[in-house]
Amino acid sequence: MNSIDPPQGTDNATSNLADAHLDLRGTPCPINFVRTKLRLEQMSPGSLLEVWLDEGEPIEQVPDSLKMEGYELEALNEQDGFFSLLVRRPTKKS
Structure with a gap:
């Protein structure tokens, strides 16, 4: 993965x-949270947006941080060695 330009498409999405x-x-x-928020x-x-996160701190912190920022979490699924998080950008700011 290129750290400057993370994948933007859905080619390998689950x-x-x-x-x-x-x-x-x-x-x-907190870089994974910052990148998720910027992409949203x-x-x-x-x-x-589908976000792939590692187990441990990333999956413990990122979903909670997104909820606190007003994003809607639609699904969280455990895959083979990582987690897939589906998060929706709100239609309007609260």
Whole structure:
């Protein structure tokens, strides 16, 4: 994975519902949260982002941080060695 330009497409996504995919496996906290939030801000309101996160601190911290920022978590699925998080950008700011 190129640390400057993380994947933006859904080519290797585990969900065909997502509008975009972000592979953050191997990315430490809080950088993985910052990259997730930046990607969501680039997306259209109502869009769905699939984020791949490592177990441990990333999966413990990122979902809670996103909820505190007002993002809607749609699903969290354990895959083979990582977690797939589906998060939706709200249609309007609260």
